[in-house]
Amino acid sequence: MKKDFKEFKEFIKGKNTAVVGIGVSNIPLINFLLELGAKVSAFDKKTEEQLGEVAVDFKDKGVTLFLGEGYLDKLSGFEVVFKTPSMRIDSEALVKVKSEGAYITSEMEEFVRYCPAKVYGITGSDGKTTTTTIISKILMEEGYNTWVGGNIGTPLFSNIEEIKKNDMVVLELSSFQLMTMNNNIDVAIVTNLAPNHLDMHKDMEEYIDSKKNIFRFQEKQDLLVLNRENDITASFKNEAKGKVIEFSSKRITEEGAYFKDGALYVFDKEVCKKKDIVIKGMHNVENYLAAFAATYKDVSIESMKKVAITFGGVAHRSEFVREVDKVKYYNDSIASSPTRTLATLRAFEKPVILIAGGYDKHIPFEPLAFEGYPYIKQLILLGVTKDKIKEVFLKLKDESSVDVPIIIVNSLEEAVYKAREIAKEDDIVALSPACASFDMFPNFEVRGNKFRDIVNQLK
Numbered sequence: 001m002k003k004d005f006k007e008f009k010e011f012i013k014g015k016n017t018a019v020v021g022i023g024v025s026n027i028p029l030i031n032f033l034l035e036l037g038a039k040v041s042a043f044d045k046k047t048e049e050q051l052g053e054v055a056v057d058f059k060d061k062g063v064t065l066f067l068g069e070g071y072l073d074k075l076s077g078f079e080v081v082f083k084t085p086s087m088r089i090d091s092e093a094l095v096k097v098k099s100e101g102a103y104i105t106s107e108m109e110e111f112v113r114y115c116p117a118k119v120y121g122i123t124g125s126d127g128k129t130t131t132t133t134i135i136s137k138i139l140m141e142e143g144y145n146t147w148v149g150g151n152i153g154t155p156l157f158s159n160i161e162e163i164k165k166n167d168m169v170v171l172e173l174s175s176f177q178l179m180t181m182n183n184n185i186d187v188a189i190v191t192n193l194a195p196n197h198l199d200m201h202k203d204m205e206e207y208i209d210s211k212k213n214i215f216r217f218q219e220k221q222d223l224l225v226l227n228r229e230n231d232i233t234a235s236f237k238n239e240a241k242g243k244v245i246e247f248s249s250k251r252i253t254e255e256g257a258y259f260k261d262g263a264l265y266v267f268d269k270e271v272c273k274k275k276d277i278v279i280k281g282m283h284n285v286e287n288y289l290a291a292f293a294a295t296y297k298d299v300s301i302e303s304m305k306k307v308a309i310t311f312g313g314v315a316h317r318s319e320f321v322r323e324v325d326k327v328k329y330y331n332d333s334i335a336s337s338p339t340r341t342l343a344t345l346r347a348f349e350k351p352v353i354l355i356a357g358g359y360d361k362h363i364p365f366e367p368l369a370f371e372g373y374p375y376i377k378q379l380i381l382l383g384v385t386k387d388k389i390k391e392v393f394l395k396l397k398d399e400s401s402v403d404v405p406i407i408i409v410n411s412l413e414e415a416v417y418k419a420r421e422i423a424k425e426d427d428i429v430a431l432s433p434a435c436a437s438f439d440m441f442p443n444f445e446v447r448g449n450k451f452r453d454i455v456n457q458l459k
Helices: 006-011 026-035 053-060 092-099 107-115 128-142 157-162 204-216 231-239 282-295 301-309 340-347 366-370 386-400 412-422 444-458
Strands: 018-021 039-044 064-067 078-080 103-105 118-123 146-150 168-172 187-190 223-228 243-248 257-258 263-266 269-273 319-324 329-330 350-358 376-381 406-408 428-429
Touching: 006 107, 018 026, 018 064, 026 039, 026 078, 039 350, 053 064, 064 366, 064 412, 078 092, 092 103, 107 157, 107 223, 118 128, 118 157, 118 204, 118 282, 128 168, 128 282, 128 301, 146 157, 157 428, 168 282, 187 204, 204 231, 223 231, 223 282, 231 243, 231 269, 231 340, 243 282, 263 301, 319 444, 329 444, 340 350, 340 366, 366 386, 376 386, 376 412, 412 428, 428 444
Parallel strands: 018 039, 018 078, 039 064, 078 103, 118 168, 118 187, 146 168, 187 223, 223 243, 243 257, 329 428, 350 376, 350 428, 376 406
Antiparallel strands: 257 263, 263 269, 319 329
């Protein structure tokens, strides 16, 4: 049962409130809490100089700032604490303030708790953003006033009073956002699960367990959409409290969406042909099947088909950048895990010159080598993980005599120039790193934009 937002307004007024993290989602949150009459303190490891005008603005509004080294030392004596998504609930600072009686929450938890509209929540290791975007476009095509948030779009909690009961809300939810989620999500979609974010989670079990929170608090009338072809997600069926429907790229599902003889079906009705979908690859067929299964009760087949045959994809996701000397360059910077890179490689018609490597999330790279080698013509490695990935490919060579040529470089510029040097007519060059970007770039968007800029400057 959805809660009335008036309850929160009454609860938060006058409360001594801490917001940890002065980032994209928490800046509008801080302003909103001030509007609601909360007494706000904000914490961030950035300095006042690094925050610039944001810090000046907040100080002018009466926000107390705790910044720089040791910024969490003063997180004490608060009644309410809004944490940043990546902050673990068992971190020393949060454990301490919780023991003092503080209510600990996050922008996304409070949004889901009080949102008056139907909420679609999408999670998974790969395909979250594309599936979220497809679902939102299908709902918009049908004529719904649709809000998109979570990991993408805009922070929605500050807009909650503008959202109407008949609107639709589509949220991309990460394992970090879900770790402390304890509210029911009307339609939950799990695209797939594979090892990811093991630099942040204690182990794979904790990672999977956090993902389960997307459906753990559902009620009988709610819907859970699962990937039948992923062993982990398929096993969730037994734990669901609401209705479960499945999607499959390999078999006909009795209730749900499936792929058969070159066409996509939902509840035995053909939606479109695979060849007519603009964004290519079997992983995108699965993203569409998930979206069709999730929206089936709310939209027409016509709206589903219209999006499938017109939507050109999301930036940094197998995004075609440019053709230079009859060589095509693709930006797949979003691929921060080996499974995501594998899905991209399989979507191309021929083996590619792959640029990979980056920040180490402590995910095994064996799948990239032992499953990915048929799709790789040449491997160009950079970043912290370059030697780790090279070792796995050398292991492949030792065990099966498969020799994938490897070049080690020190920068993205060098990687692109080297790719151009070795590429022949009709080759494909793809940045699909299989790693996060944090060793060299603030995020995958900055990495992807840099790649795009380098490619666009090639003479």
